[in-house]
Amino acid sequence: MLYFFFAIAAIPFIYYLIAIYSTLRYFHQPAAPPDTGFTPPVSNLKPIRGLDPEAYENLESFCRQDYPEYEIVFCVDREDENVIAAIERLKANFPEREIRVLYGSGRSASNDKVAKLARLASEARYETLVISDSDVRVGPDYLRRVTAPLRDPKIGAVTCFYAPAGIRTFADRLQSVGMTSDFYAGVLVAWQLDGIKFALGTTIATTRAHLAGFGGYAAIENQPADDLLVGRLIAEQGYEVVLLPYVIETVPDYQSMRALFYKRLRWLVVMRHMRPAGHLGLLLTQGLPWSLAAVAVHPTPAVALAFLGTYACLRAAMTLTMADGMRQPRGWRDLALIPVWDAAAFGIWLTSFMRRSIRWRGADYYIREGKLVPAAVEQASGRT
Secondary structure (H helix, E strand, O other): OHHHHHHHHOHHHHHHHHHHHHHHHHHOOOOOOOOOOOOOOEEEEEEOOOOOOOHHHHHHHHOOOOOOOEEEEEEEOOOOHHHHHHHHHHHHHOOOOEEEEEEOOOOOOOOHHHHHHHHHHHHOOOOEEEEEOOOEEOOOOHHHHHHHHHHOOOEEEEEEEEEEOOOOOHHHHHHHHHHHHHHHHHHHHHHHHHOOOOOOOOEEEEEHHHHHOOOOHHHHOOOOOHHHHHHHHHHOOOOEEEEEEEEEEEOOOOOOHHHHHHHHHHHHHHHHHHOHHHHHHHHHHOHHHHHHHHHHHOOOHHHHHHHHHHHHHHHHHHHHHHHHHOOOOOOHHHHHHHHHHHHHHHHHHHHHOOOOEEEEOOEEEEEEOOEEEEHHHHHHOOOO
16 A cells, blocks of 8 residues: 555656656757748737736837738727826837727626737738737747748647746746746646647737637637637647747736735636646646655655655756756756745645635636636625
């Protein structure tokens, strides 16, 4: 029985080895030659609500694209004066750029961002669409890189990695460690085992036709995790979703550990509803609690060395391999934070089973049959 428990406790080590192999294989793929001849006109869609840190600098980077023809289309709320002022400043500083602003989604939906995207996609001028968050900062080659794979008719969507543009707080640093050592490892294990069947919200490049194939954003405007859904629904049409080995930047805004906790918890609660088996299966990727449990069950130096030593070595190897592939310089400096992240992530995972609602942009929502229901609406109807 003891050896059976040890075998189960060692399962996360197998996952870590698969993650290391997947990362090495992914980043050592032959680089595709640049396709300078494929530059379809692009509509860059940006739904915005509130100003992120360094928002103007982020938006400015989209005006400096080395790309022949593109527009930037914003959808904002009329009362969001700071956002509107930033866009007006952008127009004044880049008069050569085609910048349009739509006010309000014109729709009634639980997911305001997706409702805005529904309007943006319907009023975009061009067939090729690039959707990106407002906290994203990109280089001049961004549009060329993310649209290039769409030349292949088998490709339905393109997404890419992202890394922090700067670290301001301890929460920012811990989040960065979690993304590099944990989240992206899971993404590449999925790529290795089943291919990419989702997208990352920081960038999605696709076309009107591919969105129309599942009913467009209007079909998912009351659901959470729109980025995951868009990738999945395009893949279900028989198209490939490409994850580029190309890293863009995001400006983190975690002012406290509480903010980081709630964002991670929201994501895990959504995953529990959307992919319950996969969410439960995360238990078998948690090397730290299993290693500590093994030591607690049989507290000998040999067991401690075997489990905790193997855990430390494999987690460090995972993190450094990913950091090297993404050309991130912080790998070595943040190794000591990996157990801190793993302990926090395990605690948040446990908490996700007890959480009935999610907090998003200052409001609470329930998830009912895959849809977002504002808590205020449900409480008013007598359901809790």
